[in-house]
Amino acid sequence: MTGETRLTAEDVRGATFEKPPWGKRGYDEKSVNDFLQLAARRLDGRGHLCAADVRGVRFPKPPLGRRGFDAGRVDAMLEAIAGRIDEL
Numbered sequence: 001m002t003g004e005t006r007l008t009a010e011d012v013r014g015a016t017f018e019k020p021p022w023g024k025r026g027y028d029e030k031s032v033n034d035f036l037q038l039a040a041r042r043l044d045g046r047g048h049l050c051a052a053d054v055r056g057v058r059f060p061k062p063p064l065g066r067r068g069f070d071a072g073r074v075d076a077m078l079e080a081i082a083g084r085i086d087e088l
Contacts, residue, residue, distance in 0.1 A: 007084040009043035012036050015077055017069035026068040027059035035059070039081045043088075051082040 015036060020026035035057055041047035057078065062068035 006087075007043070007080050009040040012040040012043060012077075012081060017073045017077075019067045020070040022067075024067070024071070025061040025064075026071050027074050028062045029068045031059045032069050032074055036077075039085075042085060043081070049085065051085040054078050054082040054085060 013036070017032070038047055038049055039054060042049040055078070059074070
């Protein structure tokens with residue numbers, strides 16, 4: 001996602017995230033995956049999300065005792081998505 005490479009809907013659909021460090025819960029995986037599907041639709045030109053929607057989304061934590069997706073990695077992807085929507 002640097003230089004001339006632009007984030008695509010397929011990049012968003014294929015995104016994978018590591019688990020957060022031990023002791024952190026991160027973000028609920030299903031909530032993140034569901035939102036990324038909406039974002040991918042927007043990048044395909046079929047959705048209605050705006051960059052502010054992406055920047056403003058908040059995800060719940062996974063159930064106690066489980067680790068979801070690393071929040072920092074998800075946040076970085078969300079900022080890339082918002083930036084790409086700004087370009088559209």
